[in-house]
Amino acid sequence: xxxxxxxxxxxxxxxxxxxxxxxxxxxxxxxxxxxxxxxxxxxxxxxxxxxxxxxxxxxxxxxxxxxxxxxxxxxxxxxxxxxxxxxxxxxxxxxxxxxxxxxxxxxxxxxxxxxxxxxxxxxxxxxxxxxxxxxxxxxxxxxxxxxxxxxxxxxxxxxxxxxxxxxxxxxxxxxxxxxxxxxxxxxxxxxxxxxxxxxxxxxxxxxxxxxxxxxxxxxxxxxxxxxxxxxxxxxxxxxxxxxxxxxxxxxxxxxxxxxxxxxxxxxxxxxxxxxxxxxxxxxxxxxxxxxxxxxxxxxxxxxxxxxxxxxxxxxxxxxxxxxxxxxxxxxxxxxxxxxxxxxxxxxxxxxxxxxxxxxxxxxxxxxxxxxxxxxxxxxxxxxxxxxxxxxxxxxxxxxxxxxxxxxxxxxxxxxxxxxxxx
Amino acid sequence: xxxxxxxxxxxxxxxxxxxxxxxxxxxxxxxxxxxxxxxxxxxxxxxxxxxxxxxxxxxxxxxxxxxxxxxxxxxxxxxxxxxxxxxxxxxxxxxxxxxxxxxxxxxxxxxxxxxxxxxxxxxxxxxxxxxxxxxxxxxxxxxxxxxxxxxxxxxxxxxxxxxxxxxxxxxxxxxxxxxxxxxxxxxxxxxxxxxxxxxxxxxxxxxxxxxxxxxxxxxxxxxxxxxxxxxxxxxxxxxxxxxxxxxxxxxxxxxxxxxxxxxxxxxxxxxxxxxxxxxxxxxxxxxxxxxxxx
Numbered sequence: 206x207x208x209x210x211x212x213x214x215x216x217x218x219x220x221x222x223x224x225x226x227x228x229x230x231x232x233x234x235x236x237x238x239x240x241x242x243x244x245x246x247x248x249x250x251x252x253x254x255x256x257x258x259x260x261x262x263x264x265x266x267x268x269x270x271x272x273x274x275x276x277x278x279x280x281x282x283x284x285x286x287x288x289x290x291x292x293x294x295x296x297x298x299x300x301x302x303x304x305x306x307x308x309x310x311x312x313x314x315x316x317x318x319x320x321x322x323x324x325x326x327x328x329x330x331x332x333x334x335x336x337x338x339x340x341x342x343x344x345x346x347x348x349x350x351x352x353x354x355x356x357x358x359x360x361x362x363x364x365x366x367x368x369x370x371x372x373x374x375x376x377x378x379x380x381x382x383x384x385x386x387x388x389x390x391x392x393x394x395x396x397x398x399x400x401x402x403x404x405x406x407x408x409x410x411x412x413x414x415x416x417x418x419x420x421x422x423x424x425x426x427x428x429x430x431x432x433x434x435x436x437x438x439x440x441x442x443x444x445x446x447x448x449x450x451x452x453x454x455x456x457x458x459x460x461x462x463x464x465x466x467x468x469x470x471x472x473x474x475x476x477x478x479x480x481x482x483x484x485x486x487x488x489x490x491x492x493x494x495x496x497x498x499x500x501x502x503x504x505x506x507x508x509x510x511x512x513x514x515x516x517x518x519x520x521x522x523x524x525x526x527x528x529x530x531x532x533x534x535x536x537x538x539x540x541x542x543x544x545x546x547x548x549x550x551x552x553x554x555x556x557x558x559x560x561x562x563x564x565x566x567x568x569x570x571x572x573x574x575x576x577x578x579x580x581x582x583x584x585x586x587x588x589x590x591x592x593x594x595x596x597x598x599x600x601x602x603x604x605x606x607x608x609x610x611x612x613x614x615x616x617x618x619x620x621x622x623x624x625x626x627x
Numbered sequence: 628x629x630x631x632x633x634x635x636x637x638x639x640x641x642x643x644x645x646x647x648x649x650x651x652x653x654x655x656x657x658x659x660x661x662x663x664x665x666x667x668x669x670x671x672x673x674x675x676x677x678x679x680x681x682x683x684x685x686x687x688x689x690x691x692x693x694x695x696x697x698x699x700x701x702x703x704x705x706x707x708x709x710x711x712x713x714x715x716x717x718x719x720x721x722x723x724x725x726x727x728x729x730x731x732x733x734x735x736x737x738x739x740x741x742x743x744x745x746x747x748x749x750x751x752x753x754x755x756x757x758x759x760x761x762x763x764x765x766x767x768x769x770x771x772x773x774x775x776x777x778x779x780x781x782x783x784x785x786x787x788x789x790x791x792x793x794x795x796x797x798x799x800x801x802x803x804x805x806x807x808x809x810x811x812x813x814x815x816x817x818x819x820x821x822x823x824x825x826x827x828x829x830x831x832x833x834x835x836x837x838x839x840x841x842x843x844x845x846x847x848x849x850x851x852x853x854x855x856x857x858x859x860x861x862x863x864x865x866x867x868x869x870x871x872x873x874x875x876x877x878x879x880x881x882x883x884x885x886x887x888x889x890x891x892x893x894x895x896x897x898x899x900x901x902x903x904x905x906x907x908x909x910x911x912x913x914x915x916x917x918x919x920x921x
Contacts, residue, residue: 285883288671288672288673288886289672291672291673292672292673310673313671313673313674314673314674315673456778457757457758457775457778460756460757460758460759461753461756461758461759588885590880590884590885591885594880594884597866598866598868598869601866601867601868601869602868604867605779605780605867605868607780607868
C-alpha cells in the first residue's frame with residue numbers, strides 16, 4: 206500500500222505544479238468596480254515607452270474606472286510571445302498588430318468583432334480616422350482592429366548634392382526615366398557618391414512592380430500573377446540600376462553599411478526609405494527634402510500600419526474597446542505621437558495634422574499624405590512568412606547572378622501556387 | 628525480503644530525487660512527449676490542434692527544403708568535425724609539453740568556449756566583412772583577394788565552419804589534454820629504449836591510447852553539430868539563397884515564424900531519429916577501433 210501512497214504523493218505534487226502554471230488571469234474587475242486591462246505592444250520599442258505611459262495616464266484620467274497594465278516586447282519576439290500567451294489561455298485583453306499579421310489573426314478567429322461596440326459608442330465617429338487606414342483593419346467586411354498609426358516610404362533626396370551636380374530637384378511628375386537621368390549625373394565615383402538607392406528585397410519588389418502596373422496576386426488572392434512581362438521588366442530595372450547603369454551600390458560595394466547611414470554621410474543622393482527616418486536625419490549637415498516616388502506607368506507607395514485588436518476571450522470587452530478607440534482616434538494620443546515624432550497617427554483631424562505639417566525638416570511634409578492616394582498594401586496571405594522567405598531566397602539568387610529575373614519569377618510563381626492552395 | 632526498512636530507504640531517496648525529477652518531468656519529459664503527440668497534428672498555436680496522422684512525416688519526404696537543410700547540416704559536419712579534431716589534438720599535444728606559459732595558453736584557448744555564441748557570431752560577422760574585415764585584410768598581406776564570405780553561397784558555410792572551429796577547439800582540446808595525461812609515461816620510455824621515432828610513438832602509442840577520448844569527443848561533437856543553430860541564425864540567417872539553412876533553423880522557422888508547431892515537431896523527431904541512429908552506429912563500430920586497454 207505504501208507504493209501507492211508515494212505515487213499519490215507524486216501525483217498531488219504534479220497537480221499542484223500544473224495548477225500553478227495555469228494561474229488565474231490577473232486582469233478582471235475588482236470589488237470597487239475598477240477594471241484592469243492587460244495591454245501588449247511592440248511599437249513603443251525602447252524610445253517611446255514614456256510616451257505610452259503618458260497616453261495611459263491621459264486615458265486613466267478620462268476613464269477613472271479603467272486601469273491599463275502594459276507589457277512590451279521587441280518586434281522580433283513579440284509574435285512568438287503573443288501566440289504563446291493566446292495558446293496558454295492567457296491572452297492580453299488588447300494587443301497591437303501590424304497590418305500583415307492582423308490578417309492572419311483575424312482569419313484564425315482570435316479577434317473580437319468590434320462593430321457592435323462601435324455602434325453602441327456614441328462618442329466615436331469613424332470619420333475622425335483616415336478612411337483608408339481605418340478600413341485596412343477590416344476583415345471580411347467587419348472591423349476587427351483600430352488603426353493607431355501608419356507610416357509610408359517616400360523619396361528622400363540630398364539637396365546639396367543636387368545643387369552641386371546642377372540637377373533639378375525631383376518633382377511629382379518624375380518617372381523612372383527622369384530618376385535614372387538624374388542619378389547618372391549625380392553619381393560621382395571619385396567621391397563615392399551614388400545617384401539613387403533602393404534595396405532589392407520582397408517589400409521593395411511588391412511596391413516597385415505596382416509602379417509598373419504589376420502585382421503578385423490577383424485582387425481576391427486566388428491567382429498568382431507574379432510571372433508577367435511587366436514584373437520581369439521591373440525586376441530587370443531594379444537590377445540594372447546596380448549592374449548596368451552603376452547608379453546604385455551593390456551589396457558588396459556597400460559592404461555592410463546601412464543605406465540610411467550612407468545617406469547621412471552624403472554618399473547617396475536619392476534614397477527610398479520610411480518616414481520614420483525623419484528624426485534620424487534631423488541633424489545631418491546638408492539640406493534634404495522628400496518627394497513622391499517616381500513610378501514607371503503609375504505611382505505606388507508603401508503603406509505600413511499598426512493597430513490595436515481586442516482578444517476574443519476578453520472579459521472586459523467594453524473597457525478594451527474604449528482603450529483601443531482612445532489609442533486610435535483620441536486627440537490626446539495623437540498629439541503625444543506627433544510631438545514625439547513617433548509614427549504618424551491616422552486621425553483626420555485637420556488641426557493636429559497641421560501641427561505635423563508645419564514641422565521641418567523635411568519641408569514638403571505634405572508628401573506623406575499625398576502618398577496615401579497611391580498606396581499599396583502588402584499582399585498578405587495566410588502563409589505570409591513563408592512567402593517572404595521564399596521571395597527573399599529567389600531575389601538572393603538574382604542578386605548573386607545565379608538566376609535571371611525570368612527564371613526567378615517563374616520559380617516564385619510555382620512556389621506561390623502551392624502556398625495559396627494549401 | 629527487504630521489508631519495511633528497504634521501503635523507508637526508497638522513500639527517503641525518492642524524496643531527495645523528487646525536486647530534480649519533477650524539474651525534468653515538467654521542463655523536459657512532458658514537453659518531449661507532447662512534441663511527439665503534436666507531430667501528428669496541425670497546430671498554429673491559436674486554434675486547437677487537429678489530428679492529421681502521418682501527414683507531417685509524409686510532408687517532410689516531399690519537402691525539398693528539408694533535404695537541402697539536411698544536406699547543409701551534413702556539409703557542416705563533414706567540414707567541421709575533422710578540422711576541430713585535428714587542430715584541438717595538435718594544440719593539446721603542444722600544451723601537454725612542459726613549456727613556459729602553458730597555463731596561460733590553456734586558458735587562452737578555452738576563453739572562446741565560455742564566451743556566448745551571440746557575441747562570438749557578431750564579432751566573426753565583422754571579421755568576415757569583405758571590405759573592412761580583418762580576415763580579408765590578413766589575406767591581402769599575402770597577395771590574396773579574399774572572397775565575399777557570408778555574402779557568397781560558396782563561402783558562407785566555410786565561414787560558419789571556421790567560426791565554429793575557433794569557438795569549440797578549446798573544449799575539445801581540454802578533453803584531449805585529459806586523455807593525454809592518462810597515458811602512462813612508461814609506454815613512451817619503453818618505446819624510446821626500442822629506438823622509436825617521435826612519429827612512430829605518436830602513431831602507435833598516442834593515437835591508440837587516446838581512442839576512448841576520441842570516441843567520446845566524436846559522439847558529443849556529432850550530436851552538437853547536428854544541432855548547429857546559433858551561429859547560423861546570427862551570421863547568415865540561412866542565406867545567401869538558402870545555402871546555410873540547417874535543420875534546427877528549419878525547425879525554428881516552422882515553429883516560430885510560420886506557426887506550424889506540428890510540422891516543426893515532426894522535423895524535430897526526424898532529427899532525433901537521425902542522431903539516434905548515427906550514435907547507435909558509432910557505438911557498434913567502436914569495438915573495431917576503440918582501445919580500452921590499460
